[in-house]
Amino acid sequence: MAGTVIGEGLTIEGDISGDEEIVIHGKLRGRLTTTDAVTVGGTAVVGADISGASLSVAGQVIGDVTASERVDIQAGGKLVGDIKAARFTIADGASFKGNVDMEV
Amino acid sequence: MTERSVIGVGTVVSGHVRGQGSLEILGRVEGDVSVTGNVVIGPEGRVRGNVNGAELRISGQVQGDLRGTLAVLLESGARVAGDISGPRVGIAPGALARGHVQTDGEPALAAARVPAPAARAFSPPAARVAPAPAPVALPAPAKAPLPPPKPAPPKPELRKPEPARAAPAAPQAEFSPVRPIKPEPRRPPPPVVPVLGKGTKAKKKKSHE
Numbered sequence: 528m529a530g531t532v533i534g535e536g537l538t539i540e541g542d543i544s545g546d547e548e549i550v551i552h553g554k555l556r557g558r559l560t561t562t563d564a565v566t567v568g569g570t571a572v573v574g575a576d577i578s579g580a581s582l583s584v585a586g587q588v589i590g591d592v593t594a595s596e597r598v599d600i601q602a603g604g605k606l607v608g609d610i611k612a613a614r615f616t617i618a619d620g621a622s623f624k625g626n627v628d629m630e631v
Numbered sequence: 632m633t634e635r636s637v638i639g640v641g642t643v644v645s646g647h648v649r650g651q652g653s654l655e656i657l658g659r660v661e662g663d664v665s666v667t668g669n670v671v672i673g674p675e676g677r678v679r680g681n682v683n684g685a686e687l688r689i690s691g692q693v694q695g696d697l698r699g700t701l702a703v704l705l706e707s708g709a710r711v712a713g714d715i716s717g718p719r720v721g722i723a724p725g726a727l728a729r730g731h732v733q734t735d736g737e738p739a740l741a742a743a744r745v746p747a748p749a750a751r752a753f754s755p756p757a758a759r760v761a762p763a764p765a766p767v768a769l770p771a772p773a774k775a776p777l778p779p780p781k782p783a784p785p786k787p788e789l790r791k792p793e794p795a796r797a798a799p800a801a802p803q804a805e806f807s808p809v810r811p812i813k814p815e816p817r818r819p820p821p822p823v824v825p826v827l828g829k830g831t832k833a834k835k836k837k838s839h840e
Contacts (some may be wrong), residue, residue, distance in 0.1 A: 543642060545643060
């Protein structure tokens with residue numbers, strides 16, 4: 528069980544920060560900062576800059592992403608924004624628009 | 632499962648949280664919380680803002696108004712500073728609450744809600760018909776500051792005889808064992824006053840002359 532779960536019907540307007548896993552199925556507008564993994568579920572709509580260890584996107588994200596480990600965009604996921612991560616994958620069927628910095 | 636939301640122990644949300652479903656707050660929320668379902672605030676949970684929900688179960692700290700459409704329950708260990716309202720209000724032993732409490736339905740809430748905490752302290756008896764425990768507690772601190780002013784004026788009167796007594800007391804101090812006990816508590820202040828300054832002044836005058 529993740530530390531923080533934002534349910535499907537929930538909307539957060541503001542910043543979320545913490546040191547544990549965050550799973551979002553609802554809506555978030557603001558900023559998201561954690562030292563652990565971030566999961567954006569299929570029903571989620573996130574308009575926020577995200578910073579975390581890793582990010583998995585199955586829903587919709589608009590914002591810049593900084594991940595210390597990896598970023599994965601699942602099939603059906605949508606991400607618009609710049610990505611800075613050591614590893615980055617885009618699944619078949621995912622949509623993405625933005626710059627990628629893999630720290631080469 | 633997706634309707635249930637959790638704000639974990641290590642998470643801080645600074646902003647408003649609203650929507651459908653229930654919410655469990657184990658971490659911190661700096662902002663208003665408004666959901667259609669139940670709200671549980673864990674022992675480590677802290678909320679600074681108003682909390683609206685169906686059934687509120689508080690074990691942590693809340694600085695803001697609580698409003699439950701079904702119930703508001705303060706568990707042991709809860710600390711609430713704000714108004715509490717709902718059809719059912721429960722405050723368990725060990726819970727701390729400060730504010731107006733109303734176990735009524737919706738309509739009275741709008742009138743009872745006074746945003747300014749300062750206004751609450753003085754206006755409630757007239758503005759609110761509900762016999763809340765809060766007003767009873769408030770008059771006590773209000774009366775407390777009143778008595779001190781009365782004892783204050785007599786003090787100068789007491790001081791006048793003191794110097795007269797002090798003069799004869801000095802010689803007696805050497806013989807009576809009872810006297811020394813009284814002066815002891817009063818002795819600390821005199822040394823603090825730099826009486827030596829007077830002596831130095833006199834010396835200065837003499838030196839000038």
